[in-house]
Amino acid sequence: MNLALKDIRHNFGRFALTAIGIGLLLMLVMGMGGIYRGLVDDATLLVNRINADLWVVQKNTRGPFAEISRIGANAEDRLRAVPGVASSNDFVSHTIQREQAARPLRMTVQGLSWPQDKGAWLPLIAGRRLEQAHFEMIADKSLGLPLGHCIVLGKDTYTIVGLTRNMASTAGDSMVFVTLADSQAIQYDQSGEAVRMEREARKARASDFDPGRVQPEILNRAAGPSSGIPALGPPPVSAVLVKVTRGADPAKVAATIASWPDVSVYTAEAQRQLLVGGMVDKSRRQLGLFRGLLIIVSAIIMALILYTLTLDKIHDIAVLKLMGARNFVIINLILQQALLLGTIGYAIAYTVGQWVFPVFPRRVLIVDEDLWLLGGIVLGISVLASLLGIWRAMKVQPNEVIA
């Protein structure tokens, strides 16, 4: 006869409520682990997806994810000439916040080197890649913007032609993808008045120099669009992504590029380590500590619950002892209930989590490895938590029944 199951059958309501309570507590532990994973995964998502062999960034910086990195737009062409380089693409990324339907719309704008890169590497769940040089956008589903939706950024209107899933920046902001030129147009957008004032300032500066005074065409150029002034280069980019040719040694190519005095080079793995070890390190450790605390709190709560359940049965345990029940009969009663409570709580945590976690504002990433680990921890907690109850049960004397 299984006494643990008999007790649960008779006190099913109480057991069910206790299991639900423990389940919700374990869901928090599970969720915290998922948030931790999500944070790390979001941080490395872009590096993993882009899958470049090398990241070329501004000299002595740690790349666009760690700090501001500016590198000349011509670096892309220079890099293409390095032996062993198969392709190079500019990388531009910046975060903007706009209003949409009276609510803040925060997004990280990612520039793609169109036409080489049309976003084929993106996990599209609807729509298509970028097929035009301008005014098309691929947006993450989490932004809540539907296919075909038009959004005004800067002076231009962009149409959403594709949707991705789970594409978020290191800060957790949803990503949108436009061509590099559009990305820079959004980044460097200025109001008409600001443009006019800058042109007037340039004209005033040019008129102070002899060439400007003797060559009226220079003054005309200075008062015109920036693109018409050969002395002004295109805006810088954040980084250049390099793919090496098949068979080439990335370390060797990196060493060649690293010898240039204006850039630093990182492998994709190094960039990943910089992200995880730098940018998200504090959040990661904080979540890890909080998760550890939650596990300890869960263990204490489970121990108290099991101790209380044991106290409720202490008289019955004394009766069993008086009848001559062996210790393992009593230990089984407590331990089996503890394991059942833990197992059912875990199942509730997993099931409820499947419904609740997708509603969280940041990604909660539940991976098999964490599920197995938490399952093991829950079993461990169940056993440890039952020890207090078992200790109390072992202490009770059969003469307490007679007394």
Added chain:
Amino acid sequence: MVGQSNNLAVEASGLTKVYGSGNTEVRALRGVDLSLARGEVIALLGPSGAGKSTLLTIIGLVNAPTTGRIVMDGKPVVSEGRFVVDVRTFRRRHMGFVFQKANLIPFLTAAENVRVAMEINDQSPRAARRGAMELLDYLGVADRADHYPNMLSGGQQQRVAVARALANQPSLILADEPTAALDSVRGRQVMDLFRKVAHERQAGVIVVTHDHRALDVFDRALEMEDGLVRGKPAACT
């Protein structure tokens, strides 16, 4: 001589029990000799503090005496104030207990309360199920087999408790004021039950009671006072 007769369910000699020491010393038993044959029912009477419950816990192998010897079923179980057998195993195989309250396990049905006593004595679940139903039938509560204790009357609960005490065909049943919580009619029924069980199943039964109205049920009645058995207080029929 102690232990010579196999017909004796229990034979105790020179039992003393001292609690505390020095100024706080209490001598609960002062040298009790007691023998009980199989099939015999005896009543243990006496005022509160006389040592009845202490004697019961010592004979029930729950507490060890300070000095003395106990032989059960011809086997020494306590010698010089120490247990010489595994008491839990011995209780499981040779003893049954009934209390003032039935002390049934509340999350088990009547049948399961009897079954659990059999199963912890290594009977197979099937044999235990059959045995439990037979005992409940014998005690007239078979129709309550699937009821939980809180669904039974006090008398029915005590009958189930007696069935549980009989589960492993014990040679000794110890009952501590088993009728105290029952009205006179039901109390009488339970006392009659002990007599029936003792005689039909050849178990020795010791009943601690204050109920002098049912003394005719017992083969003997012993009066305890100040830790000593004084002998027969009243005639038993």
